[in-house]
Amino acid sequence: MAKPLLLVDGLHTGYGSTEILRGVDFHVKPSEIVTVLGANGAGKSTMSRAISGVTRPWAGTIRFKDDAIERAQPAEIVARGLIQVPEGRRIFPNMTVRENLDLGAYRRGRSRRNVNRNRVFSIFPRLSERQSQRAGTLSGGEQQMLAIGRGLMAEPELLILDEPSLGLSPLLVEELFVLIKNINAQGIAVLLIEQNVVQSLEVAQRAYILDNGRFVLEGPAAQIANDPDLKRTYLGM
Amino acid sequence: MLSPVILVPALLNGLMTGAIYALIALGLTLIYGVLHIINFAHGTLLTAAMFAAFFAYALVGLDPYLAVLIIAPLFFLIGYGLQRFIIGPTAHGEDRNYLLVTLGLAIIIENLLLYVFRADTRTINLPYAFDVIEIGTAFLAVPRVIAFVAVLVVASVLWIFMQWTDTGKAIRAVAKEKLGAELAGIDVAHIHAVTFGLGTACVAIAACLLIPTYYVNPTAGDAFVLIAFTIVVLGGMGSILGALVGGLFVGVVESFSSMFLGQSLGQIGIFVMFIVMLLVRPSGLFGEQA
Ligand SMILES: Nc1ncnc2c1ncn2[C@@H]1O[C@H](COP(=O)(O)OP(=O)(O)OP(=O)(O)O)[C@@H](O)[C@H]1O
Numbered sequence: 001m002a003k004p005l006l007l008v009d010g011l012h013t014g015y016g017s018t019e020i021l022r023g024v025d026f027h028v029k030p031s032e033i034v035t036v037l038g039a040n041g042a043g044k045s046t047m048s049r050a051i052s053g054v055t056r057p058w059a060g061t062i063r064f065k066d067d068a069i070e071r072a073q074p075a076e077i078v079a080r081g082l083i084q085v086p087e088g089r090r091i092f093p094n095m096t097v098r099e100n101l102d103l104g105a106y107r108r109g110r111s112r113r114n115v116n117r118n119r120v121f122s123i124f125p126r127l128s129e130r131q132s133q134r135a136g137t138l139s140g141g142e143q144q145m146l147a148i149g150r151g152l153m154a155e156p157e158l159l160i161l162d163e164p165s166l167g168l169s170p171l172l173v174e175e176l177f178v179l180i181k182n183i184n185a186q187g188i189a190v191l192l193i194e195q196n197v198v199q200s201l202e203v204a205q206r207a208y209i210l211d212n213g214r215f216v217l218e219g220p221a222a223q224i225a226n227d228p229d230l231k232r233t234y235l236g237m
Numbered sequence: 238m239l240s241p242v243i244l245v246p247a248l249l250n251g252l253m254t255g256a257i258y259a260l261i262a263l264g265l266t267l268i269y270g271v272l273h274i275i276n277f278a279h280g281t282l283l284t285a286a287m288f289a290a291f292f293a294y295a296l297v298g299l300d301p302y303l304a305v306l307i308i309a310p311l312f313f314l315i316g317y318g319l320q321r322f323i324i325g326p327t328a329h330g331e332d333r334n335y336l337l338v339t340l341g342l343a344i345i346i347e348n349l350l351l352y353v354f355r356a357d358t359r360t361i362n363l364p365y366a367f368d369v370i371e372i373g374t375a376f377l378a379v380p381r382v383i384a385f386v387a388v389l390v391v392a393s394v395l396w397i398f399m400q401w402t403d404t405g406k407a408i409r410a411v412a413k414e415k416l417g418a419e420l421a422g423i424d425v426a427h428i429h430a431v432t433f434g435l436g437t438a439c440v441a442i443a444a445c446l447l448i449p450t451y452y453v454n455p456t457a458g459d460a461f462v463l464i465a466f467t468i469v470v471l472g473g474m475g476s477i478l479g480a481l482v483g484g485l486f487v488g489v490v491e492s493f494s495s496m497f498l499g500q501s502l503g504q505i506g507i508f509v510m511f512i513v514m515l516l517v518r519p520s521g522l523f524g525e526q527a
């Protein structure tokens with residue numbers, strides 16, 4: 001078994017005195033797509049924020065490429081190549097598409113900014129056409145492309161995508177999942193946080209089901225996709 | 238009474254006073270726009286910088302226009318340090334704490350100044366302080382013309398910095414989308430401190446421009462900051478252009494109202510206009526509509 005790229009062990013965190021994650025263990029191997037599924041409020045975004053250093057873990061360890069990062073600042077975690085495209089896009093609305101992309105390389109990949117920007121434009125030709133448009137005026141789908149593009153500018157080794165399909169039309173969701181496969185085919189490991197169960201289980205190799213701050217099911221994606229119990233119990237299907 | 242002979246000098250003098258107001262407001266609005274806090278220590282930092290400029294001249298004879306080259310970077314560092322090591326760590330991102338911490342700092346600094354320098358009012362006498370430049374019918378004091386030009390230069394440099402440099406863009410990114418900025422690898426604590434430093438450097442420059450024609454005592458900065466607050470609201474909270482235009486505008490309003498109402502009532506005009514403005518356009522001249 002390949003050594004894990006990301007190894008999370010016994011992660012607890014929450015807000016104020018409310019515990020949200022109650023001991024989460026999982027890993028992502030190099031060039032793998034792993035999906036974390038769970039209902040609204042399960043704690044998926046809390047988990048991704050904890051991994052990125054934005055929300056402090058209360059207990060547990062997070063190792064990325066064998067280094068402990070559970071106490072590192074977000075900027076330092078970015079510098080190591082762990083990049084998150086957050087839920088809700090979080091692009092810079094007052095700046096142009098191009099400025100948004102360039103800020104993606106603020107901490108990492110700065111010297112290859114032009115090359116990477118052109119690569120992002122070849123993936124998303126629409127962004128190329130709209131380089132000097134203010135990001136806040138883009139359509140929802142375009143904003144999601146920009147958020148992913150900004151993440152790619154930092155040359156991720158592990159890319160966390162937190163509900164990238166949120167608010168996209170079915171057609172765009174199809175395209176998005178193809179894109180995720182393509183990104184992964186370039187050797188980038190992907191941690192895909194989703195509610196879009198069927199498609200996520202199709203692209204991922206392995207899956208974890210988060211419920212109420214704990215993983216209640218994990219295994220190869222194909223196996224989980226056929227688990228009738230899972231769908232009924234945890235995803236309300 | 239309303240002949241150009243009187244109006245033009247009043248207009249020009251108003252613009253010159255307004256330029257200093259604008260610079261002080263610029264620092265305040267920058268900090269507000271990025272950290273979303275009202276810096277209650279702004280006025281005492283202005284006073285402290287005026288003392289620095291005063292002593293640079295009184296003790297070592299350093300001309301304020303040269304001293305600014307040392308005092309502005311020094312106050313940048315002071316501002317950076319205050320935010321990075323005192324205000325940021327104590328406020329924990331809570332608005333209420335920011336208010337109390339900056340207010341507390343203001344009280345500490347003001348009392349330190351009072352303790353060390355007493356309540357005495359001090360002035361410096363530059364050899365050219367009373368030189369004038371004649372423009373048409375207007376006689377303009379040289380230090381005020383220098384201040385006006387300097388403020389335009391500082392505002393332009395700041396604008397270019399914010400628009401075109403990576404750090405400037407990072408500041409704008411943090412202002413609008415903190416989480417997005419953090420996840421792009423921008424060190425938010427550092428950017429907050431840089432912003433606070435820039436805002437403090439603005440008042441330091443204003444202090445050096447003021448001291449040739451003004452006095453300093455431990456509360457000298459307060460009057461300016463009250464006006465600067467109104468300019469920040471008037472121009473639109475967080476807007477650099479708004480601070481500049483608003484500052485110049487307020488200077489002109491003050492100048493005309495002192496002409497019509499008399500010197501001592503001049504500032505009434507500012508606050509009347511301010512109230513009217515709040516009624517008509519609460520988000521300010523260049524503010525984003527809520
Ligand atoms: N900043 C916060 N302060 C307090 N509680 C929070 C905060 N952020 C999230 N929570 C709470 O933590 C719980 C988990 O939220 P989280 O955003 O991690 O869920 P999620 O699985 O990502 O849900 P969704 O699919 O709706 O995005 C929720 O009950 C939420 O109300």
Ligand SMILES: [Mg+2]
Nearest residue numbers: 044045087163
């Ligand atoms: Mg979420």
